[in-house]
Amino acid sequence: MRDTIQISLLGELRVTVEGQPAPLPASRKARALLAFLVATGRPHRRERLCELFWDLPDDPKASLRWALSKLRRVVDTPERARIVADRERVGFDHEGVEIDIRDIHAQLRLRDARRSIDDLEHMAQRLEQVALDGLDGAGDEAFESWLTAEREDARVAHVDVLRQLATHPQMEPFTAQKWRRLWREADPEGAEAYDAALEAETERAAQAARTDQGTRGEWFGEDADTTPAFAPPLANVARKKISVRGQALRAQRIGFCEVKDKTKIAYATVGSGPPLLKAANWLNHLEFDWSSPIWGGSFAAISQYRTFVRYDERGCGLSDWDVKDLSFDAFVEDLETVADKLELERFPLLGISQGAAVSIEYAVRHPERVSGLILFGGYSAGWRHLASPEEQARREAVLTLTELGWGTDNPAYRHIFSKTFMPDATAADLDWFDEFQRRTASPKNAARFQDAFGHIDVRDRLSQVRAPTLVMHSKYDQRIPLEQGRALASGIPNALFVPLESRNHILVNHEPALQVCLETAGQFLQEMGI
Template identity: 70%
Template sequence: MHPELEISLLGELRILVNGQEMVLPASRKARALLAFLVSTGRPHRRERLCELLWDMPDDPKAALRWSLTKIRKVVDTDGRSRIIADRERVGFDAEGAAVDLRDIHTRLRRAQTSFPAPELEEMALLLDRVPFDGLDGAGDESFDAWLTAEREDARAARVEVLRLLATHPDISAVPAQKWQRLWHEADPERAELHLRASRAATADGTVRKVEGRGRPAADLSASLAATRQASSGRQIARPRISARSRGLRAQRIGFCKARDGTNIAYASVGSGPPLLKAANWLNHLEFDWASPIWGQSFAAIARYRSFIRYDERGCGLSDWEVEDLSFEAFVEDLEAVADKLELERFPLLGISQGCAVSIEYAVRHPERVSGLVLLGGYAAGWRHSASPEEQARRVAVRTLTELGWGTDNPAYRHIFSQTFMPEATAADLEWFDDFQRQTTSPKNAARFQDAFGLIDIRHRLAEVKAPTLVLHSKYDQRIPLELGRAVASGIPDARFVPLESRNHILVDREPAWRVCLGTVAQFLAEKGI
C-alpha cells in the first residue's frame, strides 16, 4: 500500500496522495515554498518566508497567503491540515508522509548494519536526479544558497550510496564494476584509496583498515589522551561527548613543529580539494569534531572537501606550556601545518580571530591562497577598537577567567558561552562550558584574551589578493557586525553577506547555518577553488 502522502524532492517536485499524482500550483514560487517547508521540517517566520521568495515591490504577505491557499489544496488530505500556520510562523506537518530525500538521509544516518543491495540500488537511482529541479532562481540569494547546500547534501548521500554498492559483498562482479566506476567518478580519491587497500590485502592475505573504518571514537579518544598525557605529564579529562559523534567518518590526526619547536596537532577528514581552517577560540581536534556545536558543520564540509583543522598552541592536543602566545605565533602555527601537508594552493577558512590569522597568511603567501572565507571576524582586537567602558569590562572578565576557569562552577565560562551563542539550547551551552574547561588551562584562557585584544591587521586588508567572502551575523553579541563590515570594505572586491542570527557561533538548528554553508559552497564553486 502507498503511504497517504508521498513527496518527491529528487527531480521536479511531485506530490502523490493515495498513489495518485496531484496537480501542483502553476506558480514556481508556491512550489518553492512547499519544497522549502517540507525539506527544512520546521516552522519559519512569515517575514522570513516573504524575504526569501518575494521582492518588495510585490505584496509579499498577500503572495504568501495566496501560495499557502494553493498548497493546502494539494497536501491537505482526508480533512488533515498539513500546513500549520499562525500569525507568526508557517510550517509543514510531515508526520506519516514519505519524503524521498529526507528518508534517504535518515536511513543513511541511522544505519547500523549493511543495506540489502536492492535498497541501495533504489536509492542510487533516486539520487541520480537533480534535487528541487526547476526551482533555481525562485527566490533571493539566500534561497539559492539554501538550494546549493541541499544539493551538496544530496550529492554526498549519492557518493555514500555508491561506495556502499561498490563494496557490497552480495553484488556480483559485473554490476559491481558499474558501481565501482560510478563511485570513482563521484569520489576518485576515496575510491582509489579503497582500491589500493584491496590490492594490498590480496597481495599479502591480510585485511587492512580503509579510511572511515578505523578505530571507534572512544578508542581513539583514549589513545589520544594517553599520548598527550605521556608527552606533557598532565591529565586530560574528556568532556561529555554527544552521541551525534557516532557515524562521523574517522579523522586522521598528526603532529608537526612550529618554528620555535612547539608541537601543533592537525587533523584531516574527507576527500576532494583541500580546505584549511585556521584555529579559533577554542579548539580540540577530537572533541570539537564530535561536538553538538561544531560537529555538523565540519561533517558538512568534509562531504565535498579534504577538511584540515589544527589546534593552535596553548589548547587542544597541541602543546599547552608555551612561552610565546601571540598573534605572530598563531600565524606561524598555520604556516607549519600548511608546510607539513605540502599544500600548494588552497582556500582558507577563518572564524573569529582566525580571520585575522588567515588574512595575514594570505598576504604573506599570496601564491598559495586561492580564496578566503571569513566568518564572524575582525581586523582590530578589543584593545584597539573597543570603547573605554568595553575595555574595562574585558579586563574584568580576563581576571575572572584566570581565577575561576578551572573550577566546577560554570559561571566564569558561561560569560563566554552566552555571548558566543545567545540562542543555543541549554544543553549546547552546558556542553560548550565543559568543553572550554577541558580545552585549555585558566592561565592560557586569560593569555588568549590578551593576545586577541592586541590583534591589528587593518593595514594588511588592502594587500589581500585572493577572492574573499566575508560572512557575519547581523546581531552578533561577541563581534559586532560593523567589525565584519570593516573587514569586507577593506579587502579589494570582497563579498559581504550578513546572516540573520544573534549567534557568533552558528548552530545547525537555525536557518542562518544553512544559508552560510550554501553561500560558502556556492562561492568556492563559482571561483573554481
C-alpha cells in the first residue's frame, strides 16, 4: 500500500502529505539535499554530502545535521521515518512514495505496455517542466553535473513520450500532426530517422518478398543441403545484414518473467531450431541490439538456424531498473528464472564478459540442463580480487565519474568504456556505443554494475563444470587481459581455448576476428552434437 506522501521533482521541488502541500525549508541547500536523496534512491556518506553542499570554512557537519532536522519535519510521519541516517550514511526511504519522475521512467521502461493517449498526454505535460527547477548553484560542480544529468534524463523521457504520441495508432490524424510537430522540435534527428526508417522498411519488405526464394542460395550456396555453419561468410553478412536484422526484429517475441524478489526480467526469443540461451551481460537491450554495429549482425546470423534466447540484465534494458539486489547471485537467479519460464530442458549457454561467470555458476548448479558452454571475453574473478591496488583505485575513481556523468550530454564519461571495450572500433561505432550506453542503464545502475562485477568469484567452481566448453578471448583485450581467459579455460576440465586476433573486448561487425569467433562456435556445437 502506498504512503500518503507524493514528491514532485519536475518543476520546483514539491512535497504533498495526505493531500496537503508541505512547507519546505527556506534554505535552497536543504531543498537540494532532499531532492538529491530522493532522486538517487540510495544512502550516501555524510562526508560526501558535506562536500556536495557545504564549503569550508563553514562547519559542514553541523550544516548537514541542521538541514536533516528541517527535512525530517517535512517527510517523516508518525508511522515511518523517511530520512534514514546513521553515523556514516544518510538516505531516503522511498518505498511506497509517489515520485513523479521516477514513476514516469518506470512506465517508459515497460516497452510492451499499451499506454493510453490520456496517460501519455499527462506525462508530456509534466515533462514540459524543468526537472529540479530552482536548485542551480545549490552545490558544488559535482552536484551541478548530477543536476544536468537528471535534466537530460527527463528531456530524453519527454522526447520518448512525444514520439509515442506522434506515432500512437489510435491518435486522430489532426491531433497527431500537433504531436509530430512537437516531437520534431524536440528531437529533429530522431523524427527524421523514424520517417527514413519507415520508408526503408517498406522498401526492404518489398525487396524481401521479391527475393525470398533465393535467400538460402545467397547464404549457403545453391547446392547447400546440410546443416549450415554457425554463420555465413562475413561478406554475405554485410550484404544481407539490414534485411536479416529487420526480419529478426519483426519476428522477435518479447515477454516478461518475475524472479522471487519480484524483479521483472525481459526476455526475447527469435528464430527456430535447437535453443541457444545467451546469459545476460551489461550494455544489452533487447530492442536496440538489432541496430548495433556490435551485436546486430551476429544475433541475426544465429537466429537463422537456432531458437536464440536473450534477456536483459536486471537494472538495464527492458528489465526492471529500480532493483534493490544487483549482485552475482541475483544475476544467476535471473538466468534460472528465464530458463524455467521457457521450459528449456537441455541447451547450450553463451556467456560474454561477466555473463561467462554467470553461465559457469548455472552449469555447476544445473549440470543436467547445460549441454555446452561457449564463453567469450570472460573471467572467473572480478577486479576487487585480482587487480593491483593502483588499478583498484582507478576503478573506484571511474565509479564516481560514472555515477555523476553517465547521463550527461558530454560522452566523455561513457567514452572511458567505449575505448577500452572497443579500441579498434570506428569513430561511428564509438559514437553509437556512447549513446547506447546512456539508453541502456541509469548512472546509478551503471556504477552499481561495475561494483558488482568486481566482487565476482567463481574460481572454485571451474573444476566442477561438466559440460563441453569453448573459451574464446581477444589476444590484446584492453578490458579483460588474455591471461584471465586462459585461466578460465585451464580451470575447466577439457575446455578448448581459442585466442582471437583482436584488441576489442567486444568484437564489431567489420573485423575478421568476429567471423573466426562465429565459425569456431558453430563448429564446436556441431562436433559436440549440441
